[in-house]
Every structure is written in structure tokens, then in C-alpha cells.
Amino acid sequence: MAVYTMKEAKPAPSTSKGLVFWLRENLFSTIPNTLLTLLGIYFIYTTIPPLLDWMIFDATWSGTKEEVVKEGARWIFIIEKFDQFMYGFYPEALHWRPNLVAIISIIFVFFIPRLSSIKIKFVSMLLYPVVCFILIRGGLGLEVVGTEKWGGLMLTILVAAVGIIASFPIGILLALGRQSDNMPIVKTLCVGFIEFIRGVPLITILFMASVVLPLFFSDGIEFDKLLRALIGITLFQAAYIAEVIRGGLQAIPKGQYEASESLGLSYWQGMILIILPQALKISIPNLVGSFISLFKDTTLVLIIGLFDILAMVTLTNSDTSWLGFEIEGYVFVTLIYWVFCFSMSQYSRVIERRYNTDH
Amino acid sequence: MSEQDYMISMQDVNKWYGDFHVLKDVNLNIKKGEKVVICGPSGSGKSTTIRCLNHLEKFQEGKININGTDLIEDVKVVRHIRSQVGMVFQHFNLFPHLSVLENLLLAPTWVHKKPRHEAIKTAMMYLERVKIADQAHKYPNQLSGGQQQRVAIARCLCINPEIMLFDEPTSALDPEMVSEVLDVMVELADEGITMICVTHEMGFAKKVADRVIFMDAGQIIEENEPHEFFDNPQSDRLKLFLEQILSH
Numbered sequence: 289m290a291v292y293t294m295k296e297a298k299p300a301p302s303t304s305k306g307l308v309f310w311l312r313e314n315l316f317s318t319i320p321n322t323l324l325t326l327l328g329i330y331f332i333y334t335t336i337p338p339l340l341d342w343m344i345f346d347a348t349w350s351g352t353k354e355e356v357v358k359e360g361a362r363w364i365f366i367i368e369k370f371d372q373f374m375y376g377f378y379p380e381a382l383h384w385r386p387n388l389v390a391i392i393s394i395i396f397v398f399f400i401p402r403l404s405s406i407k408i409k410f411v412s413m414l415l416y417p418v419v420c421f422i423l424i425r426g427g428l429g430l431e432v433v434g435t436e437k438w439g440g441l442m443l444t445i446l447v448a449a450v451g452i453i454a455s456f457p458i459g460i461l462l463a464l465g466r467q468s469d470n471m472p473i474v475k476t477l478c479v480g481f482i483e484f485i486r487g488v489p490l491i492t493i494l495f496m497a498s499v500v501l502p503l504f505f506s507d508g509i510e511f512d513k514l515l516r517a518l519i520g521i522t523l524f525q526a527a528y529i530a531e532v533i534r535g536g537l538q539a540i541p542k543g544q545y546e547a548s549e550s551l552g553l554s555y556w557q558g559m560i561l562i563i564l565p566q567a568l569k570i571s572i573p574n575l576v577g578s579f580i581s582l583f584k585d586t587t588l589v590l591i592i593g594l595f596d597i598l599a600m601v602t603l604t605n606s607d608t609s610w611l612g613f614e615i616e617g618y619v620f621v622t623l624i625y626w627v628f629c630f631s632m633s634q635y636s637r638v639i640e641r642r643y644n645t646d647h
Numbered sequence: 648m649s650e651q652d653y654m655i656s657m658q659d660v661n662k663w664y665g666d667f668h669v670l671k672d673v674n675l676n677i678k679k680g681e682k683v684v685i686c687g688p689s690g691s692g693k694s695t696t697i698r699c700l701n702h703l704e705k706f707q708e709g710k711i712n713i714n715g716t717d718l719i720e721d722v723k724v725v726r727h728i729r730s731q732v733g734m735v736f737q738h739f740n741l742f743p744h745l746s747v748l749e750n751l752l753l754a755p756t757w758v759h760k761k762p763r764h765e766a767i768k769t770a771m772m773y774l775e776r777v778k779i780a781d782q783a784h785k786y787p788n789q790l791s792g793g794q795q796q797r798v799a800i801a802r803c804l805c806i807n808p809e810i811m812l813f814d815e816p817t818s819a820l821d822p823e824m825v826s827e828v829l830d831v832m833v834e835l836a837d838e839g840i841t842m843i844c845v846t847h848e849m850g851f852a853k854k855v856a857d858r859v860i861f862m863d864a865g866q867i868i869e870e871n872e873p874h875e876f877f878d879n880p881q882s883d884r885l886k887l888f889l890e891q892i893l894s895h
């Protein structure tokens with residue numbers, strides 16, 4: 289027989305011994321690894337410095353286009369056309385209105401998750417779109433600006449935001465409908481809608497929205513072009529959101545439904561208080577992925593004659609006094625898209641961490 | 648006695664899953680304050696039986712009456728019955744996105760429309776009773792299995808039920824946590840609540856149960872008061888079953 293005494297915990301042995309050790313462990317541990325490291329360094333060396341030269345060190349930031357002497361990017365084009373890229377044909381004197389909407393939106397995005405009162409959250413979520421709409425379009429004493437004047441980045445963000453916000457509740461309802469085995473007709477309709485939309489490219493839906501929707505309003509009612517695009521995009525996005533949320537719903541154990549039922553909660557109480565918060569939480573990464581795709585897809589609205597930021601670049605390039613500035617324009621648009629998509633994915637991580645209760 | 652005098656009464660209840668006959672003519676009458684333990688081999692229909700009592704499962708034939716109300720397919724009736732019946736599950740089924748306290752507040756505030764401060768007072772009292780009040784603001788996943796199951800019991804008590812159903816409440820627990828949960832259940836039994844418990848914990852059955860019921864293949868095979876049940880089984884199937892659970 290043997291009896292052992294309890295041991296004290298010891299600190300873990302330190303394995304990381306400075307920079308050289310780290311380099312050897314991670315970059316040069318084996319011959320293939322060393323080769324890949326060298327290849328990577330070569331690739332970075334041949335691409336990054338010329339790119340930086342073009343974008344920054346050899347770039348022209350001021351003056352007129354006749355004075356350009358340097359080899360690099362001529363950002364003066366962007367500076368000259370900046371307002372059009374941002375606002376399209378929105379009257380210059382009223383640019384403060386979209387700007388105010390932008391500020392309100394940033395505050396909204398950062399402070400809503402921090403609010404603890406559900407009532408204030410709810411009210412501000414209802415108020416936010418109304419306030420934004422009135423600010424941009426006008427009315428209530430503000431000068432009205434028709435949608436044909438909206439354009440540029442403002443339009444891109446607006447289409448994406450409406451698509452995301454409006455499709456979200458519709459997507460949730462479609463996902464729940466698809467799950468409702470005891471209501472076969474609702475279920476069939478939801479499945480049919482989702483599968484139809486997912487089997488068709490967005491561009492087709494946009495064409496249909498701009499051509500087919502007006503047929504339903506035959507007696508000469510002018511149906512706003514932007515509104516048609518928004519309806520098309522919202523329906524399109526709703527189908528994808530529904531599938532993402534359905535994935536989240538399937539991950540919720542049956543026991544959660546049973547516990548909520550056995551406590552006497554109704555179907556909607558159980559869904560809103562128990563099931564959806566958990567399902568949405570797991571779905572955040574996929575939801576944001578889908579939002580990012582939508583943000584990029586919004587540029588297809590240029591096909592039906594709306595001037596989003598990409599369309600504005602193409603348009604300004606055909607200005608006869610500014611020919612040959614495509615590259616600057618497209619690099620600028622690329623950067624804008626990247627900044628927005630990257631911020632969205634970072635924001636999703638913040639949200640994910642906030643709602644994590646698994647520690 | 649008529650069915651109205653029983654807290655729970657099941658008459659000739661039959662249930663099928665597709666073609667599979669799960670419950671066969673189950674008859675069970677339980678008086679107010681009675682403690683009943685159900686045991687039997689896996690798949691014998693124990694869970695199904697008690698899940699029919701709060702309409703987590705539907706049954707096709709027979710009649711169930713809970714505290715004077717016939718259980719029928721009607722949202723209001725089902726709600727009324729569920730407000731009198733608490734259910735504790737094998738896997739606790741706490742809501743992981745809500746703190747322990749919020750788990751307990753849900754039914755009182757949303758179903759029974761109690762003011763929040765009152766619900767908090769009641770919830771803290773029950774947490775006190777299951778000896779876990781200091782964990783009120785933690786999340787379920789931060790607690791041990793035994794603690795989680797005690798929270799689940801407190802969550803049921805917050806709706807102030809007439810009847811408590813337990814479906815193998817200790818079989819997902821590590822051995823050293825079984826007794827902390829059973830202790831809470833014994834205390835509860837002493838307070839006179841009507842109780843049905845599916846369990847194979849013989850010690851608990853002998854200490855608490857007024858009656859032990861043996862189910863096999865969807866039928867009630869034998870029932871007796873606990874000492875006779877374990878020491879003097881009548882049917883061959885129960886003898887075999889007891890041999891098996893005692894042999895390890």
C-alpha cells in the first residue's frame with residue numbers, strides 16, 4: 289500500500305526565449321517552412337514598396353491636373369469629385385442632412401447594444417429609420433429632395449442599410465415559418481419563397497422588381513425606381529437571412545423548447561425570450577457574412593439606373609475634362625468598400641463578445 | 648373516490664408514435680400530497696407518461712385530469728394546467744443566455760404577470776431554499792451540474808405549482824452531486840407537494856415515496872408501497888429488473 293502527499297502547483301516552464309527562438313520556431317522550423325518564409329518575403333518586397341510609392345510617396349495631393357509632374361496617383365481627381373462620390377446629385381447646400389444621418393447612425397450603432405432598458409432600445413429602433421428618412425428625403429418643413437438625386441456612397445449605404453434592417457424581421461418570420469411543422473401551408477409558402485429567391489441571381493430580381501412590380505400598379509402611378517430596387521433587395525436578402533437563422537434555430541437543443549413550454553410560456557414568448565436570442569447569437573458570424581455580401585452586391589443597382597458610388601466613379605470618368613483617371617477612382621472605391629466591410633466584421637466580433645455567456 | 652378527488656388521474660391512456668404503441672392503457676390516480684416514484688427499464692415509457700401530464704406529449708386515447716381540469720387540446724386549458732405543474736428535466740434545461748435570477752423570473756413575470764420586485768423577492772427566497780442564493784447573478788454554464796439542477800428546481804417552485812414532475816433528475820450528475828439534489832427533493836416532499844419522480848435512486852424511493860410504480864413496454868406492471876416493492880416483488884419482470892439494478 290502507498291499513500292502520496294498532495295503536491296503544490298508549480299509555475300509552467302517558460303518555453304518562449306526571445307525573438308530568435310520565436311523566429312526559429314515559427315518561420316524557419318523546417319526546410320519547406322523556410323522556403324515558404326523566403327517566398328513570402330520576396331512577394332512582399334516586390335509588391336508593397338511600389339504600391340506605397342504609387343499611393344503615397346509619388347502621389348499628387350493638390351494643385352490642378354495640368355501641374356501634375358509626379359508618377360504616382362493623382363488624388364486631385366478624387367478631391368475634385370469627392371462630393372459627387374459621396375452624395376451623387378444631392379444639392380450641395382443640403383449635404384448637412386446626410387451628414388447628420390451618418391452621425392446619428394454611428395451613435396446608434398455604438399450605443400444601442402450598451403443600453404440596458406429594453407423599452408428605450410425598442411423605441412429608438414422604431415424612431416431611427418423614420419428620423420433618417422425625413423432628414424434625407426425632406427418633409428416636415430425640410431426641403432424635399434427626390435430620390436433621383438440621391439447617389440454615391442450615401443446611396444450605397446442607404447440601399448445596404450435598408451436591405452439589412454428590413455430583411456431581418458422578414459427573414460426571422462420566414463425561418464420560423466419554415467420550421468412550423470404543424471402549419472403545412474405556411475411552411476410550404478416559406479420554403480417555396482426561400483428556395484425560389486435563392487435559385488435566382490440578384491440581378492434578375494432587380495430587373496423583375498423594376499419591370500414586373502410596376503405592372504401591378506397599372507393606372508399610371510409612377511412607382512419610385514429606388515423603392516423598387518429596395519423591395520427587390522429586401523426580399524432577396526430576407527431569403528438568405530432566413531436560411532442563416534434556420535441554421536441557428538436547429539442548433540438550439542430540444543430541451544430549451546420543452547423547458548419554455550413547461551413553464552407556461554406561449555409560442556411567441558418562448559421564441560422571443562428564449563429561442564431567438566440564443567439562435568441569433570450563434571448566427572452572428574454568418575449573419576454578418578451575409579450582410580457584407582449584400583453591401584457589396586448593392587452595386588448591382590447601377591444596372592437599373594441608380595447611381596451608387598461605383599456608378600458615380602464611372603460617370604465622372606466620362607467627364608471630358610477628367611479623362612484617364614479610372615485607376616484613382618477605382619482604387620478609391622475599393623478602399624471605401626474595404627473599410628466598410630472590415631468595420632462590419634470587427635463590429636460583429638464586439639457584439640459576439642458582448643453576448644457571450646459561456647465562461 | 649371519483650376522479651375529481653385526485654390531483655392527477657390518468658384513465659386508459661394510450662399513445663402511439665406512428666405505429667409504435669408507447670403507452671398501453673395507463674391508469675394512474677394520485678392524491679393530493681402523494682409522492683410516487685416510477686421506475687423501469689430504458690424505453691419503457693416512463694418519460695412519455697409524465698410528459699403527457701403537462702402536454703409536452705399528446706396522447707391519442709384515454710383521459711387525463713389534473714387538479715379537476717380535463718386535459719384537452721386547448722391553448723387556455725394547457726396554459727392553466729402548466730401553471731400548476733412544474734417539471735424538472737434530466738439535463739436541467741436552464742436558459743444559458745440568462746442569469747440564474749433571470750431564469751427564475753421568466754415565468755412569474757411573463758406568464759403570471761407578477762410585478763418584477765415581487766418576483767425577485769420570491770425567486771431569492773427559493774434560491775435560498777435550494778442553498779444557492781449566492782450564485783443568483785452567475786450564468787448557468789458557470790455552475791456545477793448539481794447546482795444547475797437545484798436552480799432548475801427553484802425555477803419550477805417560482806410558479807408555485809401544485810405538482811412537481813421529475814424526469815431522472817440525478818442521472819446526468821456526477822456521483823458526488825447526487826445527494827445535494829436529492830436532499831432538496833426530500834425537503835420538498837416533506838412540505839406536502841404532490842410529486843412524481845422517475846428515478847432509480849432506491850434510497851430516495853424508500854425514504855420519500857408513498858408508492859413505487861414499475862413500468863415495462865408501455866404498461867404499468869406492478870405498484871406497491873416502497874418496502875414491499877423492493878423487498879417482495881411479485882412479477883418476474885420486476886424481479887429481473889431489480890436484480891439488474893442491484894447487481895452493480
Ligand SMILES: Nc1ncnc2c1ncn2[C@@H]1O[C@H](COP(=O)(O)OP(=O)(O)OP(=O)(O)O)[C@@H](O)[C@H]1O
Pocket residue numbers: 664667669687688689690691692693694695696
Ligand atoms: N419522438 C419520438 N418518436 C418516436 N419514438 C419515440 C419518441 N420518443 C420516444 N420514443 C420511443 O418511445 C419509447 C418510450 O420512450 P420514453 O422516453 O418514454 O422511455 P423511458 O422509459 O423514459 O426511457 P429512458 O429510461 O431511456 O429515459 C422508447 O422506445 C422510445 O424509443
Ligand SMILES: [Mg+2]
Pocket residue numbers: 693694695814815
Ligand atoms: Mg426517460
